[in-house]
Amino acid sequence: xxxxxxxxxxxxxxxxxxxxxxxxxxxxxxxxxxxxxxxxxxxxxxxxxxxxxxxxxxxxxxxxxxxxxxxxxxxxxxxxxxxxxxxxxxxxxxxxxxxxxxxxxxxxxxxxxxxxxxxxxxxxxxxxxxxxxxxxxxxxxxxxxxxxxxxxxxxxxxxxxxxxxxxxxxxxxxxxxxxxxxxxxxxxxxxxxxxxxxxxxxxxxxxxxxxxxxxxxxxxxxxxxxxxxxxxxxxxxxxxxxxxxxxxxxxxxxxxxxxxxxxxxxxxxxxxxxxxxxxxxxxxxxxxxxxxxxxxxxxxxxxxxxxxxxxxxxxxxxxxxxxxxxxxxxxxxxxxxxxxxxxxxxxxxxxxxxxxxxxxxxxxxxxxxxxxxxxxxxxxxxxxxxxxxxxxxxxxxxxxxxxxxxxxxxxxxxxxxxxxxxxxxxxxxxxxxxxxxxxx
Ligand SMILES: Cc1ncc(COP(=O)(O)O)c(C=O)c1O
Numbered sequence: 001x002x003x004x005x006x007x008x009x010x011x012x013x014x015x016x017x018x019x020x021x022x023x024x025x026x027x028x029x030x031x032x033x034x035x036x037x038x039x040x041x042x043x044x045x046x047x048x049x050x051x052x053x054x055x056x057x058x059x060x061x062x063x064x065x066x067x068x069x070x071x072x073x074x075x076x077x078x079x080x081x082x083x084x085x086x087x088x089x090x091x092x093x094x095x096x097x098x099x100x101x102x103x104x105x106x107x108x109x110x111x112x113x114x115x116x117x118x119x120x121x122x123x124x125x126x127x128x129x130x131x132x133x134x135x136x137x138x139x140x141x142x143x144x145x146x147x148x149x150x151x152x153x154x155x156x157x158x159x160x161x162x163x164x165x166x167x168x169x170x171x172x173x174x175x176x177x178x179x180x181x182x183x184x185x186x187x188x189x190x191x192x193x194x195x196x197x198x199x200x201x202x203x204x205x206x207x208x209x210x211x212x213x214x215x216x217x218x219x220x221x222x223x224x225x226x227x228x229x230x231x232x233x234x235x236x237x238x239x240x241x242x243x244x245x246x247x248x249x250x251x252x253x254x255x256x257x258x259x260x261x262x263x264x265x266x267x268x269x270x271x272x273x274x275x276x277x278x279x280x281x282x283x284x285x286x287x288x289x290x291x292x293x294x295x296x297x298x299x300x301x302x303x304x305x306x307x308x309x310x311x312x313x314x315x316x317x318x319x320x321x322x323x324x325x326x327x328x329x330x331x332x333x334x335x336x337x338x339x340x341x342x343x344x345x346x347x348x349x350x351x352x353x354x355x356x357x358x359x360x361x362x363x364x365x366x367x368x369x370x371x372x373x374x375x376x377x378x379x380x381x382x383x384x385x386x387x388x389x390x391x392x393x394x395x396x397x398x399x400x401x402x403x404x405x406x407x408x409x410x411x412x413x414x415x416x417x418x419x420x421x422x423x424x425x426x427x428x429x430x431x432x433x434x435x436x437x438x439x440x
Contacts, residue, residue, distance in 0.1 A: 073392030112416025163189020186236025353413030
């Protein structure tokens with residue numbers, strides 16, 4: 001799959017690779033299909049996998065958004081929960097049925113599943129020995145390349161997950177300032193410092209003051225309350241909408257005035273809105289930032305980056321993980337960066353997302369169904385339904401028509417969403433909306 005969406009569209013055409021040779025492409029396709037067959041799970045109805053998962057995995061799925069109830073809501077239907085293989089923007093479930101995926105693994109994948117160059121890099125890293133007593137050279141290489149791309153990245157530290165990276169950034173800010181209080185806006189994963197869930201000590205919860213997105217007044221009030229105990233303001237710079245630049249500037253001013261750290265969580269915006277994240281677009285540079293998801297196109301990698309002074313206190317606290325520098329995810333990220341150097345991946349994601357939304361908007365208009373619209377930014381957009389029950393009904397119907405939309409959260413554009421994918425998206429959305437109209 002040589003990323004057809006960017007041929008002729010990016011800064012430069014995609015480079016000639018062995019995949020461009022028809023013969024070798026056909027051969028590698030055949031080899032991949034053979035590999036799929038060898039590793040396919042025993043054929044079973046979706047419900048069997050769902051039932052087995054629900055018996056052994058306490059929540060049914062280790063990733064919250066992949067639980068059956070998260071995928072389909074109350075839709076009590078025989079809908080897929082487990083996949084056998086994925087390629088481009090298409091996954092094949094355990095029953096052998098193909099689905100076009102608009103969710104792209106919660107935005108972890110922006111090129112496409114099983115992108116050949118990424119896969120080749122990962123396989124090469126694995127066959128060379130994934131880990132050893134020593135660090136991989138790829139850790140240094142990738143850190144240097146991120147330093148050249150991300151405005152605030154004077155230093156770089158790798159983790160495996162977004163939640164870990166966000167927790168590490170907050171730990172660095174607290175260590176640097178010797179303060180505890182944090183002002184936050186966004187989603188940062190499941191760790192204690194940012195969670196309101198059962199099991200989190202009340203004393204930890206009290207250290208975070210949550211503020212609404214893009215409201216300067218609320219930010220000012222929270223800053224006044226924290227006063228000189230403020231360690232950090234942690235923001236997701238884009239939540240459904242682009243923020244006003246004044247909001248981000250105000251956060252910067254507050255941090256500068258009281259000596260706190262400004263942290264941007266660029267898990268979703270990094271290598272999607274721009275390679276260097278939203279900080280490269282808005283012109284407000286944070287002290288620390290975290291990246292992940294599209295950075296390694298589906299392999300587990302996150303990065304904490306930031307100003308030298310703040311990053312350096314990593315040696316005064318303890319932030320470490322056994323597999324933080326394993327080679328496969330680093331190799332995947334290096335291959336992703338190669339793509340970004342050779343083609344304007346982010347511009348293509350924006351254009352593709354615009355076309356995905358337009359396809360769904362046309363389907364909504366043609367159906368006459370009310371109470372639903374598309375929102376968000378083009379690279380990560382969502383369907384907003386007034387009635388959650390109708391949303392679940394829609395998502396289930398669309399799945400029955402071969403397209404997986406995200407319920408209650410973002411759909412992510414990928415380079416692999418080509419013209420035929422766009423047609424499938426419009427057709428499935430139309431069919432599902434007609435079913436909604438007849439149902440309601
Ligand atoms: C902005 C942001 N930060 C942090 C996280 C947590 O990342 P992970 O699920 O990899 O721990 C997410 C996950 O969706 C996210 O979107």
